[in-house]
Amino acid sequence: MAYIKGKDKRQYTMFPECIDDYVESDSPVRLFDAFVDSLNMDELGFIRSTPKEEGRPGYDPRDLLRIYIYGYFYSIRSSRRLERECKCNIEIMWLTGKLTPDFRTISDFRKDNKDAIKKIFKEFNRFCFNLQLFSKSFISIDGSKFKAVNSKDRNFTLSKLDDRIKRLDEHIALYMAELEACDQEENRRLSKEELEHKLNVCQQRRDKYNNYREQTQESGESQMSLTDPDARLMKQNEGFGVCYNTQTAVDAESHLIAGFEVTNNPTDHGQITKIASDVKSQYGTNCLEVVADKGYECPKDQANALLVGIVPNVITRSESNITKVSFEYKEAAITEVLKASSKPEDIKVCLEAGVIPDIYENILSEVEIKDRATYLGSINVADSDILKMTHEQMRIKAMEGYFVRDANCNLVYCPAGNTLRQKSIKRNGNIRYYNKLACKQCKNKCTKSAWKEVDFNKDILIKSSRPSDKKKQASKQNITPSKKIVKTVVNYTLNLAKSKMEQRKCLSEHPFGTIKRTLGSYYFLLKSKTKVETEMALFCLSYNMRRAITMLGVKPLIAQLA
Numbered sequence: 001m002a003y004i005k006g007k008d009k010r011q012y013t014m015f016p017e018c019i020d021d022y023v024e025s026d027s028p029v030r031l032f033d034a035f036v037d038s039l040n041m042d043e044l045g046f047i048r049s050t051p052k053e054e055g056r057p058g059y060d061p062r063d064l065l066r067i068y069i070y071g072y073f074y075s076i077r078s079s080r081r082l083e084r085e086c087k088c089n090i091e092i093m094w095l096t097g098k099l100t101p102d103f104r105t106i107s108d109f110r111k112d113n114k115d116a117i118k119k120i121f122k123e124f125n126r127f128c129f130n131l132q133l134f135s136k137s138f139i140s141i142d143g144s145k146f147k148a149v150n151s152k153d154r155n156f157t158l159s160k161l162d163d164r165i166k167r168l169d170e171h172i173a174l175y176m177a178e179l180e181a182c183d184q185e186e187n188r189r190l191s192k193e194e195l196e197h198k199l200n201v202c203q204q205r206r207d208k209y210n211n212y213r214e215q216t217q218e219s220g221e222s223q224m225s226l227t228d229p230d231a232r233l234m235k236q237n238e239g240f241g242v243c244y245n246t247q248t249a250v251d252a253e254s255h256l257i258a259g260f261e262v263t264n265n266p267t268d269h270g271q272i273t274k275i276a277s278d279v280k281s282q283y284g285t286n287c288l289e290v291v292a293d294k295g296y297e298c299p300k301d302q303a304n305a306l307l308v309g310i311v312p313n314v315i316t317r318s319e320s321n322i323t324k325v326s327f328e329y330k331e332a333a334i335t336e337v338l339k340a341s342s343k344p345e346d347i348k349v350c351l352e353a354g355v356i357p358d359i360y361e362n363i364l365s366e367v368e369i370k371d372r373a374t375y376l377g378s379i380n381v382a383d384s385d386i387l388k389m390t391h392e393q394m395r396i397k398a399m400e401g402y403f404v405r406d407a408n409c410n411l412v413y414c415p416a417g418n419t420l421r422q423k424s425i426k427r428n429g430n431i432r433y434y435n436k437l438a439c440k441q442c443k444n445k446c447t448k449s450a451w452k453e454v455d456f457n458k459d460i461l462i463k464s465s466r467p468s469d470k471k472k473q474a475s476k477q478n479i480t481p482s483k484k485i486v487k488t489v490v491n492y493t494l495n496l497a498k499s500k501m502e503q504r505k506c507l508s509e510h511p512f513g514t515i516k517r518t519l520g521s522y523y524f525l526l527k528s529k530t531k532v533e534t535e536m537a538l539f540c541l542s543y544n545m546r547r548a549i550t551m552l553g554v555k556p557l558i559a560q561l562a
Helices: 027-036 061-073 080-086 090-096 103-112 114-130 159-178 192-219 272-283 298-309 337-340 345-353 381-386 391-398 467-476 504-517 529-551 554-561
Strands: 140-147 156-158 223-225 230-236 239-251 256-264 287-293 312-314 322-328 364-377 402-406 411-413 421-425 431-432 453-456 463-465 483-496
Touching: 027 061, 027 090, 027 312, 027 554, 061 080, 061 103, 061 322, 061 529, 080 090, 080 103, 080 421, 103 114, 114 272, 114 529, 140 272, 140 504, 156 159, 156 230, 159 421, 192 411, 223 230, 239 272, 239 504, 239 529, 256 272, 256 529, 272 287, 272 312, 272 322, 287 504, 298 312, 298 322, 298 345, 322 345, 322 529, 337 345, 345 483, 391 402, 391 411, 402 453, 453 529, 463 504, 504 529, 529 554
Parallel strands: 140 287, 287 312
Antiparallel strands: 140 239, 156 223, 230 239, 239 256, 322 483, 364 483, 402 411, 402 463, 411 421, 421 431, 431 453
């Protein structure tokens, strides 16, 4: 039996086939084409959206935008790969009319139209709003780490720089000692010229790291990335990596991404109000409910969210159905009109006056107005002496058996003379310092754990490392009386929607899984936060297009665009 045979490659046809015949009627590329045609490129701010009357003609930004939408939809993001696809991919030929721009033209379009491309994501969401694909019932917020164009070797934390500079100083001291003894000994392993070369290399590297440390301290940041200056070292499921922490807000019923935010904050604390406010303005609702996991638990952020009409249903660490929120009390006359208003400024007046607005009728309860005492930290004699010391004097004092905090440089000297850097800020406001590398081979056993973590209140500058001395120190130290400040606050009980919180994982994980696994977009190609936001907008746009096609189909969507 014979095989099915194709056409002869060298056979001519009198009437060549139309390109349109090769593209199926329900192919997603037809949606891309119709959507781009519906955009107003001038209003969106695309460069060269209106052709010039003179000079060599350029490419229409619509055609280049079609190439990128197709590329991100089908996991082809590199400008060089897109250039190749323009020459061999029949669907892109159909989209662009067989145009073949080079990779530099394709790459420059994405670079020069960063802000305009971000708006494309919102334009498609606006189209979905008109089709009532968004339920607008509530949203789920979650974050995920995406790798940046920066290796771990090109990222330096202050602790890493301290450790490398210390090791280089030891090598320099060793080479200097060998050079001094070089003339007196014979048959040495390294010649004088080799020792001088190694010494120069170490000194150059030490100067480079010192320069990095000074730049990092001057900027107020805790780390520096050389390839992508906005990327940060973060903890991922598979370990540590230089990443961006991307936040998405997902609609409850449609699973469409309503909004996103790209941050270089390694944690999710304080992210609810910012991203939910943007989604609320797009939804046009008076009150928006949000669900989030334990990583978003932040009383200040939750209070700020309530002030602008956002209900933060954040899973508590105690798995409770209620949580407390506080506002500074400000007496005001609350009328029925003010109480019924949904404007953020009116909500703020009501909450600060101890009156529950109508939009929070079943959400907030148990109003309690009371005085709260706070203290400006007490300063003891030992702490006041530390303020007068130089860096070297602080180090010497620490080696007597203390942890000494340098408030100006935000670091701590340990009893071994090593430097502990800030690790995190605890919920009670204490700052935690540590240095894992320094404690690995330290002979001062000031703790039973593998490495020392020491917590300092912002008003404390010195602590004893000896447990037996802590009680003596506390009894002998001369403490000046602290200043007491009394503030009147309003406490509310926030009733969390348990049924909505249980749906969080099914909502938030789905888009990230599709973007990272199906689309293969678990890392960024561009550098700097503004360019990375452009890529994330294309990620979210391609996901929402897939979702809309699944919900309605290509042909009904095109019919609505016509």
